[in-house]
Amino acid sequence: MSVLLRGVAPLGGPAVDVLLEGGVIAEIGASLAAPADAEVIDAAGLVLLPGFVDLHTHLREPGREDAETIATGSAAAALGGFTAVHAMANTDPIADTAEMVEQVYRLGQLAGLVDVRPVGAVSRGLAGERLAEIGNMARSAAAVRVFSDDGHCVHDALLMRRALEYLKPFDAVLAQHAQDPRLAGEGSCAHEGEVSGRLGLPGWPAVAEESIVARDVMLTEHTGSRLHVCHVSTAGSVEVIRWAKARGIAVSAEVTPHHLLLTCDLLAGYDPIYKVNPPLRPAEDVAALQAGLADGTIDAVATDHAPHAAHDKDHAFGDAAFGMLGLQTAIGVVAETMVATGLLDWAGVADRMSVRPAAIGRVGGHGRPIEVGEPANLTLVDPAGSYLVDVDTLASRSRNTPFAGRTFPAAVVATFLRGRPTVLDAALVEVVPA
Amino acid sequence: MSRHLLSAGDLSSDEAIAILDAAKQMHAIQTREVKKLPPLRGRTIVNLFFEDSTRTRSSFEIAGKWLSADVINVSAKGSSMSKGESLRDTVLTVAALGVDALVVRHNASGAVQRIAGWVSCPVINAGDGTHEHPTQALLDAYSLRERLGDLTDRHVVIVGDITHSRVARSNVLLLTTLGARVTLVAPPTLLPAGVGAWECATSWDLDAVLTGKAAGDVDAVMMLRVQRERMGGGLPGGARDPGGVFVPTEREYAIGYGLSPARLDLLAEHAPILHPGPMNRGLEISSVAADSARSMVLDQVQAGVAVRMAVLYRMLAGVDAPALAEASA
Numbered sequence: 085m086s087v088l089l090r091g092v093a094p095l096g097g098p099a100v101d102v103l104l105e106g107g108v109i110a111e112i113g114a115s116l117a118a119p120a121d122a123e124v125i126d127a128a129g130l131v132l133l134p135g136f137v138d139l140h141t142h143l144r145e146p147g148r149e150d151a152e153t154i155a156t157g158s159a160a161a162a163l164g165g166f167t168a169v170h171a172m173a174n175t176d177p178i179a180d181t182a183e184m185v186e187q188v189y190r191l192g193q194l195a196g197l198v199d200v201r202p203v204g205a206v207s208r209g210l211a212g213e214r215l216a217e218i219g220n221m222a223r224s225a226a227a228v229r230v231f232s233d234d235g236h237c238v239h240d241a242l243l244m245r246r247a248l249e250y251l252k253p254f255d256a257v258l259a260q261h262a263q264d265p266r267l268a269g270e271g272s273c274a275h276e277g278e279v280s281g282r283l284g285l286p287g288w289p290a291v292a293e294e295s296i297v298a299r300d301v302m303l304t305e306h307t308g309s310r311l312h313v314c315h316v317s318t319a320g321s322v323e324v325i326r327w328a329k330a331r332g333i334a335v336s337a338e339v340t341p342h343h344l345l346l347t348c349d350l351l352a353g354y355d356p357i358y359k360v361n362p363p364l365r366p367a368e369d370v371a372a373l374q375a376g377l378a379d380g381t382i383d384a385v386a387t388d389h390a391p392h393a394a395h396d397k398d399h400a401f402g403d404a405a406f407g408m409l410g411l412q413t414a415i416g417v418v419a420e421t422m423v424a425t426g427l428l429d430w431a432g433v434a435d436r437m438s439v440r441p442a443a444i445g446r447v448g449g450h451g452r453p454i455e456v457g458e459p460a461n462l463t464l465v466d467p468a469g470s471y472l473v474d475v476d477t478l479a480s481r482s483r484n485t486p487f488a489g490r491t492f493p494a495a496v497v498a499t500f501l502r503g504r505p506t507v508l509d510a511a512l513v514e515v516v517p518a
Numbered sequence: 519m520s521r522h523l524l525s526a527g528d529l530s531s532d533e534a535i536a537i538l539d540a541a542k543q544m545h546a547i548q549t550r551e552v553k554k555l556p557p558l559r560g561r562t563i564v565n566l567f568f569e570d571s572t573r574t575r576s577s578f579e580i581a582g583k584w585l586s587a588d589v590i591n592v593s594a595k596g597s598s599m600s601k602g603e604s605l606r607d608t609v610l611t612v613a614a615l616g617v618d619a620l621v622v623r624h625n626a627s628g629a630v631q632r633i634a635g636w637v638s639c640p641v642i643n644a645g646d647g648t649h650e651h652p653t654q655a656l657l658d659a660y661s662l663r664e665r666l667g668d669l670t671d672r673h674v675v676i677v678g679d680i681t682h683s684r685v686a687r688s689n690v691l692l693l694t695t696l697g698a699r700v701t702l703v704a705p706p707t708l709l710p711a712g713v714g715a716w717e718c719a720t721s722w723d724l725d726a727v728l729t730g731k732a733a734g735d736v737d738a739v740m741m742l743r744v745q746r747e748r749m750g751g752g753l754p755g756g757a758r759d760p761g762g763v764f765v766p767t768e769r770e771y772a773i774g775y776g777l778s779p780a781r782l783d784l785l786a787e788h789a790p791i792l793h794p795g796p797m798n799r800g801l802e803i804s805s806v807a808a809d810s811a812r813s814m815v816l817d818q819v820q821a822g823v824a825v826r827m828a829v830l831y832r833m834l835a836g837v838d839a840p841a842l843a844e845a846s847a
Contacts, residue, residue, distance in 0.1 A: 276711045277711050279712070280711055281711040281716075282687070282710075282712065282716075283627055283628060283649060284628075284646075284647050284648035284649030284687060284710075285627050287711055289711075353631070354627070354628025354631050354632055355632075395606075395607075398604035398605060399604055399605045399606075400605055400628055400629030400632055400647075401626065401628045401632070402627060402647065403626050403629075
């Protein structure tokens with residue numbers, strides 16, 4: 085099957101026709117002839133981007149299939165314009181062996197909507213004490229290149245050092261959840277500041293993140309390894325990363341859509357829909373994160389898509405689960421916070437949501453230039469469209485989004501995985517089993 | 519008065535004074551031989567307590583019973599999370615029993631606000647985590663007014679673990695609404711983040727505050743209970759305190775922030791001493807202070823029943839209900 089995109093604007097540039105055939109971009113030019121079997125899409129006014137790559141997704145399978153499965157999460161990802169996602173290791177059982185990551189990888193292939201790249205645990209059982217079998221996971225069929233104890237910080241400095249050293253032969257990266265567990269302990273759930281003080285919620289101070297980021301960039305320099313900082317949430321962390329990059333340290337960083345848009349003032353009603361880890365921060369931090377993403381200090385937008393069953397949020401704020409959905413609303417939030425504000429153009433969006441995350445995760449075939457011969461992992465976005473978040477029709481098994489009923493600028497029209505549409509007219513294309 | 523009582527900050531000055539005036543009538547009834555009044559006959563009040571409490575629970579229980587309501591105590595400690603039940607399910611189950619009002623205490627800040635959003639009956643916050651305890655603030659204001667009259671421009675000093683105190687938060691809100699000035703005194707480790715933006719002054723130096731700008735500058739002192747586990751950074755058995763170190767030792771806290779006999783002497787003649795209880799004698803308050811004529815500790819307990827009667831009466835019988843003297847006639 086082939087697809088001809090008529091009058092599409094690659095990266096928001098001049099309009100051309102783009103022909104997808106044999107899983108690759110076969111031809112780019114003006115007024116291309118449509119092959120007989122081609123599906124022709126009138127893409128006038130639409131922007132063509134490399135398919136988004138999420139470095140940070142919780143798919144909950146195995147363990148919490150009531151909240152999400154690899155199949156439902158893949159569907160949400162495709163609808164959100166993603167062609168590859170990294171499935172975090174904090175499943176039950178935990179993805180800390182080759183067998184576990186291969187299982188996740190194969191279920192992703194079976195779903196067939198996005199490339200599911202398993203993330204391996206850094207430490208056995210995410211316990212932060214002994215290294216997990218990093219080599220076996222890297223050498224497995226899943227070819228793991230991102231290791232993370234996400235949900236927990238690798239807080240022991242020696243274990244962190246050893247992990248950074250050990251993963252070097254595999255060209256892998258350590259994705260750190262930066263949270264000093266003494267400065268921000270188990271109960272910490274709100275940015276430490278005026279809001280947490282008034283509400284009486286246990287504070288999660290910015291310095292609990294920043295001190296770990298500072299330590300880790302120095303360990304990365306010392307070991308000559310590669311570090312990725314998950315969900316950066318504070319202006320101070322952005323400054324440290326900016327400094328580390330200027331010094332030549334191999335550090336990359338991601339920011340979540342919700343930290344680009346929402347502030348801790350929203351906690352006033354104690355609604356756990358706003359409970360995320362790290363917590364929502366004040367407006368000054370949000371501005372610093374947007375600026376950091378715009379100038380490239382922060383490399384990537386990563387969703388931290390965290391589905392939760394309703395009953396895990398029907399608690400007091402402090403007792404409820406951390407996290408919110410992200411896959412289907414990511415591009416909408418980025419369009420609102422970064423594109424509409426002029427901080428990023430569409431080429432910039434492609435860079436932060438596809439090119440750089442693919443490079444960080446060493447995801448072959450994704451985040452590639454829109455050129456003839458490149459794999460056709462692509463996303464078609466309507467920059468003048470709008471996306472109304474209808475919670476009843478979300479592909480995710482869970483409903484924990486704070487954006488219900490909200491309209492975002494820009495909408496995903498179609499997504500292509502190796503030339504095959506996974507989404508057309510903003511609706512999922514059923515996968516026909518081979 | 520709004521449907522629920524969740525925060526002392528929800529009360530206007532007029533509403534607060536109306537409650538305190540109603541409490542005055544209730545207080546008069548407390549001294550009678552037969553205390554029971556009929557106005558809430560046939561109404562059911564559930565004290566839904568997710569956290570241990572003797573004082574507040576029994577105060578609400580007596581208040582409800584003297585108004586002839588049927589009062590049921592439900593101790594839900596550990597029943598929600600440990601059984602895997604959501605808070606919402608626990609609360610809806612209790613509400614479905616047929617409840618006219620819920621009096622709720624919970625160890626998590628904001629839990630009572632959430633609960634109020636789920637049920638159709640009035641909800642009274644009997645203490646939520648380290649957030650608020652509005653009826654405590656009302657009984658403190660009642661006690662202060664008994665000694666000082668109108669609180670406009672009165673200077674109230676609150677000393678202790680402000681960070682973890684729901685009593686302090688509710689008191690700052692209510693006392694400022696009533697026109698008083700508040701100063702919070704604590705070591706830096708026990709003052710909450712962002713306290714500089716609160717409508718009150720703060721200090722690390724109790725003696726400087728008690729000496730004051732002028733003689734008699736301080737009109738009342740409220741000593742808060744400090745948790746022994748926050749002292750010394752250690753838990754019984756030598757375990758490290760998960761909450762972190764706040765103060766080196768109990769001794770050092772007592773020397774720096776305890777209401778010693780010497781500090782008692784710094785207070786003006788008219789200034790009462792309040793403590794929400796239970797007291798750590800020798801730690802935040804000396805026995806000399808606790809047992810002095812200025813101590814209002816037991817008056818506060820009495821005021822607690824009167825204030826809670828007033829709150830229950832106004833919430834269940836309505837603000838337009840006849841004054842109690844008429845209702846009981």
